[in-house]
Each structure stands twice: as structure tokens, then as C-alpha cells.
Amino acid sequence: MGYYIHSCQKMRYKGTYRPQYILDPESYTWDPLDGELSKKLDERPYVSLSRDRKLASQKKSSQDASTAAEASQGKETEENDEEMSLFDLHMPGVLTVEEVQALDLDHWFLLVHGSFLEMTDLVNWETSDIKNPQSIKGIIAELAAVLGPKIVKNSAVVLFD
Structure with a gap:
């Protein structure tokens, strides 16, 4: 097919x-x-x-x-699919939790109303669980897992426009 x-x-x-x-x-x-x-x-x-x-x-x-x-x-x-992390699916081409943890997500830029912030500036960033798909860190980690290290290094995240 x-x-x-x-x-x-x-x-x-x-x-x-x-x-x-x-x-x-x-x-x-x-x-x-x-x-x-x-x-x-x-x-x-x-x-x-x-x-x-x-x-x-x-x-x-x-x-x-x-x-x-x-x-x-x-x-x-x-x-519940909403409670299942992308990392649990082991999809080909998607980074593992360990590979994402090796990326510098704390300093990945977030574009908010024309200003750049770092992820560490977000409330609860430090206490969020990377494997929880409902947490901000989990959402950002899953995004990084599918985008890959080159794009993460050379991009910024826009969550709200």
C-alpha cells in the first residue's frame, strides 16, 4: 500500500x-x-x-x-490515553526519556508576547515530572522528543499567541 x-x-x-x-x-x-x-x-x-x-x-x-x-x-x-506518556509508546524516531533529559530543556526558550523566557522561569518547572504528559515539563519534553536535539537547540517554543 x-x-x-x-x-x-x-x-x-x-x-x-x-x-x-x-x-x-x-x-x-x-x-x-x-x-x-x-x-x-x-x-x-x-x-x-x-x-x-x-x-x-x-x-x-x-x-x-x-x-x-x-x-x-x-x-x-x-x-487513559491522556495519562499515558509518549515515552511509554517507544515509537521509532522519538527520543527516549534519557535522551531528552540529556538535552538542556531548562534553557530552551519560550516566546511569550514577544519576549523570550527560559523554561526554568515557568512556575512549577523544577518540580514537574518529565514523564507526566499533563505537566508543563512533560508537554515540553514530549515536544523535544519528537523534534530532536538540533531543532530544540535552534528554536523557541510558542505556547500562547
Whole structure:
């Protein structure tokens, strides 16, 4: 199939040819582009069937271990994508936590209303966790992980315009 973006209408024709397979971004296995995968791609921008299967088996194991009272209360064990760090996905081409920590994020510039500040000037920067995707340091670290060291060194971040 070559390059394929599921959300791009002009590329949808590629998915109509059969058989068709898509590479799982986490396990590097080929999964058939069938109704199940296609439906998940319609619902979510990032899909890894190997991760979905792993989460389903973990959910099943924890439900088996839980008591009847907990099951009746409907407790969920599935991970929330908003709470999962980009670093947990181990995506190819994305820097690891250790590689990002080696970058000088403290002195990466932030452009605010025409003035340059350093990240260390942000409230809670020092106490933020780099692996927490909801913290300012986690957001900046994930941005650095996908941009790479050269861009981080020669750029500034604009969060608010």
C-alpha cells in the first residue's frame, strides 16, 4: 500500500484493495486492514492492535482477580490515553526519556508576547515530572522528543499567541 493516512479521504482508496496490511507501530507486526482495525482508526488517531490486545488481557486478568463487589461497581482498568506518556509508546524516531533529559530543556526558550523566557522561569518547572504528559515539563519534553536535539537547540517554543 505504501504511505497511508487513514484520516485522509484521498488515500482511502488504498484500503479497498485486498488483502491489505498495516504495520503495528509498537510490535512491528503486520495486521490486516479489516473491519476491526478500520473501525478503530476511524475512532482514534493512534492505534496499536498489539497494545489493545495487551490492555484487554490485563483488563481480563484484573477483572478475574477482582471481587464480585468491585465488578458490580464497574471499575475500569484500561489506561487513559491522556495519562499515558509518549515515552511509554517507544515509537521509532522519538527520543527516549534519557535522551531528552540529556538535552538542556531548562534553557530552551519560550516566546511569550514577544519576549523570550527560559523554561526554568515557568512556575512549577523544577518540580514537574518529565514523564507526566499533563505537566508543563512533560508537554515540553514530549515536544523535544519528537523534534530532536538540533531543532530544540535552534528554536523557541510558542505556547500562547
